Amino acid sequence: MIDLLLPFYGDPDLMRQTVASVLAQDCDDWRLVVVDDGYPDDSIGPWFASLGDPRIRYHRNEVNLGANLNYRRAVELAETEFVVILGADDLALPTFVGDLHQAIAAYPDAHIVSVGVEVIDGTGRPAMPLVDRVKSWMTPQRDGIVRVAGEDLMVSLLHGNWTYFPSLCWRLSELRRIGFRSDLHVAQDLGMLVDVLRDGGTMTLHPQVSFQYRRHAGSDSAVKTLDGARFAEERRYFRTVAAQLADGGFDRAARTARRHVTSRLHAAALLPTAVRTRNTRAAKALVHHIAESARPTRRVLE
Numbered sequence: 001m002i003d004l005l006l007p008f009y010g011d012p013d014l015m016r017q018t019v020a021s022v023l024a025q026d027c028d029d030w031r032l033v034v035v036d037d038g039y040p041d042d043s044i045g046p047w048f049a050s051l052g053d054p055r056i057r058y059h060r061n062e063v064n065l066g067a068n069l070n071y072r073r074a075v076e077l078a079e080t081e082f083v084v085i086l087g088a089d090d091l092a093l094p095t096f097v098g099d100l101h102q103a104i105a106a107y108p109d110a111h112i113v114s115v116g117v118e119v120i121d122g123t124g125r126p127a128m129p130l131v132d133r134v135k136s137w138m139t140p141q142r143d144g145i146v147r148v149a150g151e152d153l154m155v156s157l158l159h160g161n162w163t164y165f166p167s168l169c170w171r172l173s174e175l176r177r178i179g180f181r182s183d184l185h186v187a188q189d190l191g192m193l194v195d196v197l198r199d200g201g202t203m204t205l206h207p208q209v210s211f212q213y214r215r216h217a218g219s220d221s222a223v224k225t226l227d228g229a230r231f232a233e234e235r236r237y238f239r240t241v242a243a244q245l246a247d248g249g250f251d252r253a254a255r256t257a258r259r260h261v262t263s264r265l266h267a268a269a270l271l272p273t274a275v276r277t278r279n280t281r282a283a284k285a286l287v288h289h290i291a292e293s294a295r296p297t298r299r300v301l302e
């Protein structure tokens with residue numbers, strides 16, 4: 001059994017599509033745990049009740065917690081050994097749950113499972129913007145189900161995070177033991193990945209494309225990228241984790257975090273748009289991120 005956690009605050013129509021994709025799974029060994037973060041729409045609860053599916057559990061927060069705390073709330077409600085934290089606008093293809101079970105059966109001691117992902121736009125059509133082309137170039141190629149771990153994997157992810165958070169399956173005990181970094185929102189997936197791996201965790205890669213990640217202008221990550229908040233957060237994270245990795249003896253990974261070359265190239269790719277639209281604030285933030293790498297330090301920052 002795998003708990004599919006669905007923290008929700010957003011477009012109800014897209015959320016319903018996500019739920020429909022879960023109901024269409026060709027493997028029934030799942031439960032859907034919905035955590036409504038107080039979205040102002042009284043029809044959400046009754047709609048879930050109308051489905052009449054005992055595998056679906058709907059919870060509504062009394063107050064809005066925000067994305068990070070709502071993820072934590074969803075993890076608190078999970079009960080199975082492995083969990084997925086779905087995006088409320090993404091789609092699980094019919095083989096998704098079955099592929100996860102197949103990967104877990106191949107490597108029962110894995111801490112994270114990653115499947116193949118297709119990117120779609122706001123209308124559901126296949127899309128491949130620059131950021132996702134770069135991700136595809138960086139994704140390790142595999143012919144079958146494989147297990148990866150260690151500093152080489154951390155270096156790869158810190159150079160460019162090629163995973164898609166809503167498609168990842170996590171061992172629940174690791175999520176609870178390590179916990180999401182409270183100061184991260186957009187980069188919290190990379191933070192959790194590196195924290196699990198530097199503590200000896202492993203990742204299983206399944207080559208089957210069984211998840212669709214929606215990339216559109218209204219997403220939280222897109223908004224934070226446009227206003228520069230994403231890069232400010234990434235810069236703080238890379239500085240923090242570089243110190244922690246250096247203290248743990250992962251010198252190559254620490255150097256990669258300090259340089260965060262791909263993150264800076266991402267900012268450089270956005271700079272012409274900021275200049276063309278005369279968004280002076282964004283342009284200054286992007287230039288600052290491009291020019292500054294995390295300063296070396298041996299002190300672990302919390």
